[in-house]
Each structure stands twice: as C-alpha cells, then as structure tokens.
Amino acid sequence: MILDKKGKLFGKVSIIDIAIIIVVIMGLVIVWPKVFRKDTGTSFVAKMDKLKIVFYQSEVQNFAVEAAKIGDIVTDKILNSTFGKVVDIETGESVSWVRTKTGEQAKVSKEGYSSVFITVEGTGVYGNNGVKIGNGEYFIGQTITLHVGKAAFYATIYDIKKI
Template identity: 30%
Template sequence: MKLIDNKGRIFGKINIFDILIIIVLIFGLSWGYQRYTNNQPVAISEQSEVLVQIFIHDVRNVTTNAIQEGDRLHFSENHQFFGEIVDKQVTAAEKLVETEDGKIVKSQIPGKYDMLITVKGFGTITNRSIIIGSREIRVGMPLKVYTNLYEVNTTVFVVEDQAQ
C-alpha cells in the first residue's frame, strides 16, 4: 500500500488538504490560547486612600447648591460606596460658538455651571488598575454617582493614589 494514493489521500483514507487545514487550526487555537491566558500576574496592594477628581458639565445652580463637601457618593450602577466629597469648585459653564465673522470664541452659558469635585475614597491599587468598590477607575471614564438628594453624570478627571 502506498503512503499517498493517486487521489492525494494518505493511506487511501485522509486527504492531504484536510490534514493541512487541521494543522493550521491547531496552531491557531494554541497560539490564541497562549496569547490570552499567558498574562502577567496582578500585583495587589492593600486598600489605600485615593483622591479622584470628577468633572460635572453644564448643570444648573440648584445642582451646584445641592452638592456639598462631606456628601457621601455611591455608584449608581451597583450602589457601592465611592467616597466622600472633600472639595468642590464651581465655574461658569462655557461653550465654543462661532461669531458672525467666522471666529470661534468661548462663551458663557447663562445659568449653567461646571463643577470639579474632589472625592476621597479607599481603593485597591494593582499594577493594572485602581479599583474602588468593584469598579475600576480611570481618567476619562464616565461615572454616574448619587446621594440621597441628587444623582449626576460625571467624568473622571484626575486619579491620585495617596499611598505613593
């Protein structure tokens, strides 16, 4: 019996093209498995103090008055404790507008304000992320937070690990 017959089958049973496809699939699957499971271990530190500045854009005066230092914020998505407000800065909200001559200028929005709020919380710091509650916190990410009096959409502006 020949190793490869006249129809291109090995031992008259398996096509060479089929074997090549199976070999490519095996290599591809093993490469993918190693790629996604061969990660570096996560170094976990103990809970430490984290200061997070969150930015609230374009809110009314009622909201700026409701938000006070000492308020305890919670995440809206899972109701876990986020932190305590230690500082708030309120400025007039601005937007870019085009003038009649085609220039782009900053213009204040009447009756609207921007807020920069500093929140002190406790989180787990790893070599990959900062986790407060069960939520990873990163600059630029949107957060929805609340107290018993208000709920606001914010954006993370600054994250500082106070243990460093």
C-alpha cells in the same frame, strides 16, 4: 509468570505494595506544590489604598451644585460603587462651545449653569491601569453618572491619586 502463588510480582513485590507506592507518589504530586510553592506576594484580599478622586463637569445647573455638600457620600449607582465623601467643591463659569457666523468655535458661559470640580476621598485598589472601587474599574477621562448626596452629575474623572 509475572505473579507467583503468593501474589507477588516477579516473586518480590506484591500488588498491594505497588498500589501503596502509587498513592504516595500521587499524594506528593498534589501536596508538594502547595507546601513548597514560592510566595508570589499576592493575596486573596487586595490591599485597600486611600484615594483622592477629582470629578469635573463643564456644565451643570446651579441648583444641582448647590445641593451637593461637603461630607456627602459619592456613589456610582450603575455599578453600585461608593467612592467616598466629598472634601471639596469648586465652581466656576460653565463651559459651552458654539459655532460663530464665521464657522469658528467659541467658548461661552450659560446663565444659571456652572462648571464644577468635586474632590472625593475614599478607598479602593490603586493600580497602573486605574482604580478598582466596589464593583467597578475607573479611569481618568471616564465619564460616569455620579450621585453626590441628593444631586446627580454626569461627570468626568479628572484626576486619581493615592494619598
């Protein structure tokens, strides 16, 4: 018989002893990796980096550019992300492309329109594949609807730098 009259397995180990050994082994299997894991260097909260982001729009109405001011908060309302504050606004002639009578493309400027570079400083998580700001991930060359103070722009991300 496997169990004797006293409830011992092969006359030496009781069933309760076996149950305790199984519980201890299961506990070690669960706890061991948590206590003795190798630190991967990642954390639940990513480190925020200070960023400088430059937005560009080749053709925007002058009154929209004039409404944007240094110090204005810059947001992406679609993803509810706040980029930071405007630190510089540079304007130039608007850039439009038209086809000439010979079929070539020619660069022209429109009256009442400007091109604009808007430089913003803020925080986000800078990575090899762009930046994460608020709820969105952003990349150089990406075009977004940008809200600067009371003005709106359909701007392209021209540059992103960690400062």
